[in-house]
Amino acid sequence: MISDTQTLLERRAKLLGPNVSTFYEEPVHLVKGEGVWLWDAQGRRYLDCYNNVPHVGHCHARVVEAIAAQAATLNTHTRYLHEGILDYVEALTDTFAAPLDTAILTCTGSEANDIALRMAQAVTGEMGVIATDHTYHGNTMAVSQLSRTNPPPGGYWDHMAFVAAPDSYRPLGGDDGMAHAQAFANAVQEQIDALAARGHGLSCLIICPYFANEGFPTLEEGWLAPAIDAVRKAGGIVIADEVQPGFGRLGTHFWGHQKAVITPDVVTLGKPMANGHPVGGVVTSPEIMAAFRTSFRYFNTFGGNPVSAAAALATLRVVQEEGLMENAREVGEYARDGLRDLAGRHECIGDVRGSGLFFGAEMVLDRDSKAPATAFTKRVANEMRQEGVLLNFLGIHYNALKIRPPMPFSRENADQLLTTLGRVLSRVPLEP
């Protein structure tokens, strides 16, 4: 018997408690996934244009086989020796430039960011943290302090500081990209000074190098350099949260920080790392790793276990051997061209942007005022779901369609997305 939506929602409320978030006004009850496709309990098929966790495609056979084979052979922890974690960390760090040569494996991106903050403490001896003000880095008590969209009850720790996230569509400092960059660097410097005035030295700036939750603004190469310079001059380190842009998703580079042409001191990883198996990680230099390992005892029972390492290695090999980064670039460009065509027919599309298979369109009430069409965007996402295409919306004003499909997404899939979106945009009235 297949439970209906209302029954499932009632069971959730009873067993999981209130306020457990779901996507869409009518949540989707999924039962099966394969490649870029998902199926609901009624057998209806959806094109997945949103989920980055199944990075190499839902239920990719090679990853499933790696998990099944290792789970049947041995699953234990890193207090025994095992080659799996070593083979994976070697393969993983090969994708980074020196000195990012060492790693800790965790189970979640939250755990990774929780460690990264302590690495910054360990290596700088300071506590001050600067983050952008529309970000999300995870759910531990410490990492929740980085979220401005969900302020922690009890308030922020005194050593937390925030700067406005960049907005390339409405840039501070005007349309000159480097003026915008300097305005961001100035804001970082102001917070360094404010932390110092409160008695806190700077430990780190933590950013998503693609500013994914802030609406993935289009930023010129070198845009981050002035801010990074200010951080380093103040003795802080730079943490790049690659949970969203990493593993080739941006098409042009394997990592978001490589696209942004910055060299972070610590990189954190999560969601797509093992195609849905709970794996996260922190990559850093031997020097910072040693500072952390000397200051903090750290052991994670499940982190880097043989099954997790096998799942992660299979995922990485599929990305590399199936050319998924190249596919992301090629199909992403094709899809953005299609979105720009749609923009020629739909005034609501104010800006088309993105890189590889992480892109979208900012919806506005009026192209001159750039007033965000927030309610409209939400309606569009819900209508798309009804039409069998799963995507979502985010950004500072929650008016950017967020398209971030599994990496085997094809031109044909892009055509379906664009055709459906055109139909929905023609139908949904543009209202505030």
Place this chain on the structure above:
Amino acid sequence: MISDTQTLLERRAKLLGPNVSTFYEEPVHLVKGEGVWLWDAQGRRYLDCYNNVPHVGHCHARVVEAIAAQAATLNTHTRYLHEGILDYVEALTDTFAAPLDTAILTCTGSEANDIALRMAQAVTGEMGVIATDHTYHGNTMAVSQLSRTNPPPGGYWDHMAFVAAPDSYRPLGGDDGMAHAQAFANAVQEQIDALAARGHGLSCLIICPYFANEGFPTLEEGWLAPAIDAVRKAGGIVIADEVQPGFGRLGTHFWGHQKAVITPDVVTLGKPMANGHPVGGVVTSPEIMAAFRTSFRYFNTFGGNPVSAAAALATLRVVQEEGLMENAREVGEYARDGLRDLAGRHECIGDVRGSGLFFGAEMVLDRDSKAPATAFTKRVANEMRQEGVLLNFLGIHYNALKIRPPMPFSRENADQLLTTLGRVLSRVPLEP
């Protein structure tokens, strides 16, 4: 080619950094596991008397099949509806008395304790935390504050407080169990007062109800009641960390708090929950869950995903259907009888204690002085490893052999453990 130990240790140091802990002077390079057995790269078989993560046995076919089947079908997150998490939480909460009827699933016990601390904040509106001073509850920045054995660099938060862990072999207040209990309750009250003097109301007492890391002292039924009363009188709640004693391990009860005859407000779960698949959880009342869910937005990408839920449900069903709790009681009693026999021949065994398949013996230099034989105990654990039996040591003085095997451990396995231990105790000189 099979890497030798030295090569693996060098690769670990290079790829994972310094101070990554291993068990034993000569670490074990494992390649295969089945039931209570582990094999190293040279094909040598070890009897696993230590690992609680593979709760129902290494690579249990039913759990492996559940993981493989669900990983091949669908793995996504809780923002879509799925029955897997609901079926599991229903089965899980069925093992608890009301009102412990709701749960959050996480990926690790650390994440579970990190949430539990926030539940206590949310429901009490206070911050003060009391823990025992030889415990370990996990590795996040917040949860690391609970560890006295590994003090956090930068010091403890002002709202953390600690009480001495109980030691039934050297009880405060003398051999009268209830005097010992009252001494513990008095220590808790002193810390409640000390927190108040520093301006902090009490949010919670967090304990392992079996005091597993403190050396699993033998405590009378009702022993914890005076301390719990003091906590509740001060407005705090009680968090029971069941990561080690839970899921039937103690033989007599499914949960450690049931054996201790206390009703915690929040229970945290981890290691054995899905037989090694990264799953943890928090079980609480609808009231506390609602307070947490209202105060904190919480979403965990991997937490409660269909594969994790399938692995956890299969593990729980195996415990229940294979009678593993009953086996733990029966074999645990048999093994403790054997340890007491050994104590008749070996003066070094000062105390034999434990419950179900979590037991051990405290090693002393002299039964009158009860001086801990710490170096000797370490040597015994290493010699046991050389003899093909894996166990470890812990406790306040690190002189308690810790025996905590996979739950299908048999009388025959216990015989091998006892015979080997007898041989090692006869051979290793008792030196401080």
